[in-house]
Amino acid sequence: MASSAIRALSPPPPGPRPIRRLQESVINRIAAGEIIHRPASALKELIENSLDAGATSIKVTVKDGGLKLLQIQDNGCGIRKDDLPILAERFTTSKLSTFSDLKRLTTYGFRGEALASISYVSNLTVVTKTKADTCAWKACYSDGALTPAKAGTPADPKPCAGNDGTTITVENLFYNTPTRLSALRGSSEEYARIVDVVSKYAIHNPTVSFTCKKVGTPSPDVSTPSSSTTGQAIRLLYGQTLAKELLHVTASSTDKKGAKTDEQLDGEDEDEDMSEDTEAWSAEAHFTNANYQAKKMTLLLFINHRLVESSRIKRALEAAYNGVLAKGASPFVYLSLQIDPRSVDVNVHPTKKEVHFLNEDAIIERIADVIQQALIGQSQSRVYEYQTLLTGGIAEPPATQKAKGKRKAQPEDQDDTKDDGLQEQSLEGIEGVAAASQPAKRKVYSYQKVRTSLKDRTLDSMFQVAHPSQRPSVGETQDGSAPPAPSQVPVPKVKSIKESQCFLKSIKTLRAAVAKARHNQLSEIIAKHTFVGVVDAPRCLSLVQHGTRLYLLNHGALAAELFYQLGLRQFGNFSRIRLDPPPDLRTLVALAVDAEAGVAxxxxxxxxxxxxxxxxxxxxxxxxxxxxxxxxxxxxLIETLPMLLRDYTPNLDKLPLFLMRLGPQVDWTAEQACFDTFLRELAFLYVPEPLLDLPLDEDSDDRAKDTHKATLWQIQHVLFPAMARYLVPPKTLLDRDVVQVADLPELYRVFERC
Structure with a gap:
């Protein structure tokens, strides 16, 4: 009875709801959400439209990460005035006329949804001019239709001044979708994504000039010339350190034995071959060798010139590096794959970030094999220079004054040595694990002990090796006297460099930025390291030991940061290097300009x-x-140069390049930017790297050998001690310039199994 009463009181189940047609505005905003996820995805669509228009120059301007303003200007063919009324409507395109056109699609966009989607979630303005037009035309769009630029005016396109090409301005992105707006990260992260998209397209299109900058900043964050190669673009955008380690291979469906060299590809018409065979393909890859190691893999994948993602290709490339890179290290790979359009389906994702193609497994496997063969061949030819500093012997921790309840700091230049010539430190002292007030000693296992030996020290290391530019005919000391002979100069000690007193707000801001970017763990490694040796001087690679771990450092990148910080530290109070006789400024600049290929x-x-x-x-x-x-x-005449570090002489062969770069690379328009960029260029002058990556052999002249020997001496006895005392390393150095290559406890675990 009770259950029947309850059923009588409960409401009847609801009936089927009526099906209604969604409003057009709701449909369009839902569709826009599939195409435009964030400012970077909108920019990707706009860049592809510019490339489809045949542009050779693309300029991107951003404000607040692209949410307030995202503008792209190109010099392409432009848009006809008659096409402007339907430009932002859905499914309006100049790329397709029939469904069969999808079989041989050679353009980026084809569905006609990009501009329409952008207009539904932002304020869209287009200024365009064709070569046949006498003036440019400006049109504003909202929800896919023309809208008046000002209230009370007609919505028709208005004539205006403008250059050939198209300028598209996207303002207030996601203003009418607050949920999507709140889900985005900060403006700095969104801008980083924009820079990443521009950089990837700039590498794949080296014949197109790309520029990307923030509103109000004088210098762009991305700037590439219109006449370069893929390798040059990678060097410009990802740095000299990565570019030095690049390998280049090509592969194709007709190449059965292996990768083709550049000479073998001369005279071949790949497009003609692929037009005859739907299963034909060709690939080109630029990838780093075993010397380059990053924490995260960077994969730039283009299939038929489309920037896409493929987890299968990524896994295959990672597998190719297994056994070549250390555990946890990752490479950089740029891969461009060309497949017959009839074998590719690009219409599988709204943003076209995924594609499907025939014989996918076989093509991926072939490319991975070619890359792996090149890696193995290169890794077997590497030569390392090293000194043995890792230990297996027994060492006791140094004596501490625990009875007093506190630790006393040792003098700065005092060597903690014993009669047997050994300098010993325990893991407790290095890592600061044990507290000074501990009553009992903690047991130290063999694999936790660190011993550095001074028995291998040579007589040459005790005296300074003079750089060729330190000879009396070239340089003088600060007081004007000639420098002493090399054999009369002992190994220098790192002298105190006092911070100059400066009241300029710009310098205070730059100094505060350096202190804020400090990474504590990396600072501990640099400050308490033991120098092992230079692995590769041309590539600026060195080994250091900290505690029970061995690290591979890019001493060039660390030196660039050190000398920049020393420049900030001594701003306005530099010592000087006098040049005698003083060289002519114009002559030096002319030498550098003549050697710069990009000028001509x-x-x-x-x-x-x-x-x-x-x-x-x-x-x-x-x-x-x-x-x-x-x-x-x-x-x-160049009479003096600023001295950043005593007993360290920069390679004066780089002086012409330094003076030439002061023109285009220094921002002379703003105070803080001027000081910052000038000190960066000055630091580049001091970085111990050769101008040319040439191996030394028996035929090398004496000056080259002397320069190489002096550079190695300065790196070990001047540069690294100065780093330990003054470098405030930022976290960015961990991304690619500091890599752990060995850990003593881990090695013990491996050998215990043997």
Whole structure:
């Protein structure tokens, strides 16, 4: 009875709800959400439209990570005025006319959804001009239709001034979808994604000039020339360190034995071959060798010029590096795959980030095999220079004053040595694990003990090796006297470098930024390291030991950061390096300009470039003298250079390049940016790296051998001690410039199994 009463009181089950047609605005915003996920995805669509229009120059301007403003300007063919009314409507395109056109699709966009989707979630403005037009036309869009630029005016396109090409401005992105807006990260992360997209397309399109910058900043974050190669673009965007370790291979369906070299590919018409065979394909890859190790894999994958993602290709490439890279290390890979359009289905994802193609497994396997063969061949030819510092012997921890309840710091230059010539440290002392107040000693196992030996020290290491530019005919000391002979100069000790007193807000801001970016763990490694040896001087690779771990460092990157910080530390109070006789400024700049290939390739007159740079430096020579002690006489002679570190002489062969880069690379328009960029260029002058990556052999001249020997000596006895004392390393150095290669406890675990 009770259950029947309850059923009588419960409401009847609801009936079927009526099916209604969604409003057009709701449909369009749902569709826009599938295409435009964030500012970077909108920019990707716009860049592809510019490339489809045949642009050779693409400029991107961003504000607040692209949420407030995202503008892209190109010099492509433009848009006809008659097409502007339907430009932002869904499924309007110039790429397709029938469904069969999908079989031989050679353009980026084809569905006609990009501009429509953007107009549904932002304020869209288009300014375009074709070569046949006498003026440009400006049109504003909202929800896929033309809208008046101002209230009360007609919505038709308006004539305006403009260059050939198209400028698309996206403002207030996601203003009408607050949920999507709140789900995005900060503006800095969104801008980083935008820079990543621009960089990837710039590498794949090296013949197109790309520029990306924030609103209000004088210098762009991405800037590439219009006439370069893929390797040059990678070097420019990802740095010299990565570019030095790049390998290049090609493969194709017709190549059964292995990768083809560049000479074998000369004269072949790949497009013609693929047009005859639907299963034909070709691939080109630029990838790092075993010397480069990063924490996260960087994969730039383009299939038929589309930037796509493929977990299967990524896993295959990671497998190719197994056994070549250390555990936890990852490579950089750029892969461009060309397949017959009839074998590819690009219409499988709204944003076209995924594609399907025939014979996918066989093609992926073939490319991975070619890359792995190149890696194995390169890794077997590596040569390492090292000193044995890792231990297996017995060592006791140094005596501590635990009875007093506190630890006393040792003098700065005192060696903690014993009669047997051994310098011993325990893991407790290095890592700071044990507290000073512990009553009993903690047992130290063999694999936790660290011993460094001084028995291998040679007589040459006790005396300074003079750099060829330290000879009396070239340089003088600060007091004007000639430098002593090399055999009379003992190994220098790192002297105190006091921070100059500066009241400029810009310098205070830069100094505060250095302190804020400090990474504590990396600072501990650098400050308490033991130098092992230089692995590869041309590639700026060295080994250091900290505690029971061995690290591979890019001492060039660390030196660049050190000398930049030393420049900030001594700003306005530099010592000087006097040049005698003083070289001519114009002559040095002319040498660098003549050696710069990009000047002639861009159609510039070398003499005009030299005149512009010399005029710029001569006009600012008083400022350079006052702040940096870079003295240029009225006759244009370089009299003195700023000294950043005593007993360290920069490679003066880089002086012409340094002076030339002061023109285009230094921002002379803003105070803080000027000081920052100038000190970066000055640090680059001091970095101990050769201008040319040439191996030394029996035929090398004496000057080259002396320079190499002096560079190695300065790296070990001057540079690394200065790093230990003054370098404030940022976290960014951990990304690619500091790699752990060995850990003593882990090695013990391996050998215990034997």
């Amino acid at each position: 390739e861009n159609g510039l007159n070398p003499e005009d470039v030299v005149d512009r740079i010399v005029e710029m430096l001569m006009a600012r020579r008083e400022m350079l003298q006052e702040y940096f002690n870079l003295s240029i006489s009225e006759k244009g």
